Amino acid sequence: xxxxxxxxxxxxxxxxxxxxxxxxxxxxxxxxxxxxxxxxxxxxxxxxxxxxxxxxxxxxxxxxxxxxxxxxxxxxxxxxxxxxxxxxxxxxxxxxxxxxxxxxxxxxxxxxxxxxxxxxxxxxxxxxxxxxxxxxxxxxxxxxxxxxxxxxxxxxxxxxxxxxxxxxxxxxxxxxxxxxxxxxxxxxxxxxxxxxxxxxxxxxxxxxxxxxxxxxxxxxxxxxxxxxxxxxxxxxxxxxxxxxxxxxxxxxxxxxxxxxxxxxxxxxxxxxxxxxxxxxxxxxxxxxxxxxxxxxxxxxxxxxxxxxxxxxxxxxxxxxxxxxxxxxxxxxxxxxxxxxxxxxxxxxxxxxx
Ligand SMILES: [Cu+2]
Numbered sequence: 559x560x561x562x563x564x565x566x567x568x569x570x571x572x573x574x575x576x577x578x579x580x581x582x583x584x585x586x587x588x589x590x591x592x593x594x595x596x597x598x599x600x601x602x603x604x605x606x607x608x609x610x611x612x613x614x615x616x617x618x619x620x621x622x623x624x625x626x627x628x629x630x631x632x633x634x635x636x637x638x639x640x641x642x643x644x645x646x647x648x649x650x651x652x653x654x655x656x657x658x659x660x661x662x663x664x665x666x667x668x669x670x671x672x673x674x675x676x677x678x679x680x681x682x683x684x685x686x687x688x689x690x691x692x693x694x695x696x697x698x699x700x701x702x703x704x705x706x707x708x709x710x711x712x713x714x715x716x717x718x719x720x721x722x723x724x725x726x727x728x729x730x731x732x733x734x735x736x737x738x739x740x741x742x743x744x745x746x747x748x749x750x751x752x753x754x755x756x757x758x759x760x761x762x763x764x765x766x767x768x769x770x771x772x773x774x775x776x777x778x779x780x781x782x783x784x785x786x787x788x789x790x791x792x793x794x795x796x797x798x799x800x801x802x803x804x805x806x807x808x809x810x811x812x813x814x815x816x817x818x819x820x821x822x823x824x825x826x827x828x829x830x831x832x833x834x835x836x837x838x839x840x841x842x843x844x845x846x847x848x849x850x851x852x853x854x855x856x857x858x859x860x861x862x863x864x865x866x867x868x869x870x871x872x873x874x875x876x877x878x879x880x881x882x883x884x885x886x887x888x889x890x891x892x893x894x895x896x897x898x899x900x901x902x903x904x905x906x907x908x909x910x911x
Pocket of ligand 1: 704705706747749755760
């Protein structure tokens with residue numbers, strides 16, 4: 559007691575306490591004490607400090623099988639729903655979408671992450687309707703946190719998936735709206751903190767086709783996304799369709815002189831912009847896919863979060879062509895792929911659609 563009464567003693571005590579705090583702080587990662595088990599605080603880029611809605615699953619000790627996701631399958635898979643006709647002749651398309659937030663996925667070799675999913679995948683299913691169809695989505699929340707589905711597009715306020723939060727452990731809601739406008743739209747959970755719900759994977763693509771259809775093409779969906787695997791609100795991995803570098807290792811096979819139509823959606827959380835650059839070619843670009851007249855003929859398109867559009871192009875010459883974020887950091891952290899154009903024998907020149 560005599561020691562702390564002197565000035566020298568107080569300084570010594572401060573040094574000792576400081577030393578132990580420092581040792582404990584730097585020991586946490588070594589001792590593998592997982593900070594994510596504690597209620598987590600999100601510092602958003604706007605500066606807001608947000609408490610999370612719950613724990614994030616710890617992949618260490620996870621008892622289930624990691625989720626499988628096949629970007630090749632996702633690329634060209636469209637869900638048209640269960641189709642029936644109403645008495646007035648309107649086409650009804652019914653979908654069932656189930657949210658879960660208790661699954662683990664190996665998003666990169668050895669990197670396991672607690673994904674939150676619609677129908678078991680990130681992104682969720684690509685749902686597709688024709689303008690004027692009645693879309694009915696039976697939403698079931700089998701997660702452990704409240705979720706919703708907020709569809710972009712035109713609909714009634716109560717179908718907007720923002721204020722009608724759907725409770726965990728089996729909560730249900732039926733979203734119903736007339737498909738429109740024509741284009742490519744995102745859908746995503748809209749429960750706060752939004753950054754957390756989107757960055758874990760609760761999003762997907764909703765395509766509305768024009769009644770008259772579009773010219774036939776090899777169609778595919780690309781969702782630009784990323785993963786913040788260390789919870790510092792900066793992405794560690796970037797990708798097109800979830801798995802970093804997937805289409806670089808598994809090139810997307812296309813034919814020369816065949817029209818390629820890509821529905822692109824940028825859902826990337828935490829980063830202000832994203833972009834896409836196509837090699838050896840230029841493309842017609844239709845922002846949000848809402849007009850049939852392209853607004854650009856370019857080889858780079860830039861997106862803010864939620865921006866999307868349709869790209870159309872043909873390759874005249876066979877070979878391998880990169881496509882990637884022209885934001886180099888994103889490209890080097892996974893947002894890179896390859897088109898492998900095979901000679902179709904069709905010698906029609908580009909532009910003669
Ligand atoms: Cu959610």
